[in-house]
Amino acid sequence: MQYNIQKLVENASDLTCKPQVVTRAENLLLDPTVAFAEVAKVVSMDHALAARTFKVANSCFFGRMIKAKTLTEAIVTIGIKGLYSLVLVHTIKQYYKSFGLQERSFWNHAVGVSIASMTLAAEHGLCSTEDAMVCGLLHDIGKDLMNGTEPDHYANVTRKVYNERVSYSCAEQELFGFTHSEVGFMLAQKWNLPSDVQTVILYHHNLKTIEKDAVELLRLTSIVNLADIMCIKLGMSIQEFDNGFSWEDVEAAKILEFSEERLNELEPVIRRRIDEEKKIFD
């Protein structure tokens, strides 16, 4: 059977229409004249989103000395960009309402990569935590779309990854003729997500394609790539690496100037962070 990437993205039901709440939030958040208190009023109408905003603002990633007590304080802490990311997270989480095993495994991986990306961004110091959070969470969104639309055929991809120890991209290319990075990119375009988010999704397995002078983009994509590899190492994926794995061979580590020693130190830190902070996404 021939698979067509255009058709796959067009025909997928739930995920391809940009949720209205995202559009509403975008309009509100992109208007610089809107005061934080006004934004807080809108957020407070959705209890789950309000709760999540508090959780994130009071998590270790935003370094508040005293916990935010009001929603306005919480929003000021994470910033408008952070809040926009949370609205996206919130929306995507709702898509996973009816979790099967495969969906749960993808969700856990996305949450892990998001938290690992935030940790690595904070550690690196030159990359925004909010960008890292949203890009980490969305990097593999193409897998959800492929699996959601063609579950039986996607099961063959997963089987191939597991049995032959190849990467998802490799198995998808062979069985579908395109990869989750391309599908995710098309979805992100359709949703009109920020262009850096689109690009990170497209290139998260292919850093070499990013232009060398797009320094910030290269950094953000490298953060997500490194976080992805870290989560695979931590067992948060069906994919596994050979015993011969070394951080020294990882391009993103070179780009971000993280030594093998530092990454080995960070591995247990990230594992702990994921356990402690995954409640952000509950």
Ligand SMILES: [Fe+2]
């Ligand atoms: Fe991926």
Ligand SMILES: [Fe+2]
């Ligand atoms: Fe991934």
